Amino acid sequence: MSKSFLFLDTIANKVDAKGRVSLPADYRAIVKELSTEIVCYRSLTAPCIEGCTEDLLEKLASDIENSTDFFSETQDDLTNLIFGDAKKFSFDSTGRIMLTEKLLKHAEITDTAVFVGKGRKFQIWSEKNWNEEEARLREKIKLRRPSLKMEDNQ
Amino acid sequence: MSKSFLFLDTIANKVDAKGRVSLPADYRAIVKELSTEIVCYRSLTAPCIEGCTEDLLEKLASDIENSTDFFSETQDDLTNLIFGDAKKFSFDSTGRIMLTEKLLKHAEITDTAVFVGKGRKFQIWSEKNWNEEEARLREKIKLRRPSLKMEDNQ
DNA sequence: TTGATTCCCATAAATTACCATGTTATACCA
């Protein structure tokens, strides 16, 4: 039986002058538990950084490899983009990673990085952009409640 | 055959200055039985906190991982809202969890937290909001009853 | 050397673990 490892919660940590940020403790625990590494890349759809474990990217790679779907060409392209952009990040003894200029710039992060859990993945936003994004999502939900399995058993 | 694990009953416990609340003993028993953890998040539809076992979220994550592609837009939005808001809560040796400001504020809880069982999930309300909600629900049932009776008599 | 990255130490704040007390529910016995 596999232990659960979900990236959860929303945590705002400071980015210091050297570009260092504490990876949230819970996230670190996952990395240690799986003895894997964190991989980050620019989101293809939003002004934020996206991150996951190296494990997940490996799974993605083999999924694509074994796919018999004729129409997965787009997905294939997207995957190439991600792999081309992705970079491994390891944290120091105090739990900090050092994000690159490229990533920070894409996410418009200056002094605060907001980590947002997404289950198997997570995202890193600027405070401003995340506030706007969250408002947008909540608005969207109000209009049409998602028909997720979870919601079915009320 | 799986053991039954339903969150039941309505229990009011005090929230102290630090935000600590005793998780009802029956709820704790479930968590121990399943060797999982409690996860809480702001209800999307009501002024209350919603809680479930981490197992349930795990299942959701797996469903998402398998059923749809890596790049689905709708899924992206949903996972942000659900996993981004959810947080794991483990209880200490005396059975208490520490709720966050964000959650308490959303549920308008100050000094008392009312745990309401909902089967696989549960909710945490302020006394005031729960009294109103319960009254509303009972009222709603009353209105529906005539039609239920008719069906019974057939 | 200069600039950048990594490593290590220090501190304050937040979180967690633990101990003690009061209260309620349960079990037991006369």
Add this chain to the structure above:
DNA sequence: TGGTATAACATGGTAATTTATGGGAATCAA
């Protein structure tokens, strides 16, 4: 059945630990 002993639970307080974060020394590359 009533009363009491016992266990389980809730709750207040405090000690111990973890985490975030700032700064500096050591290391490395150009």
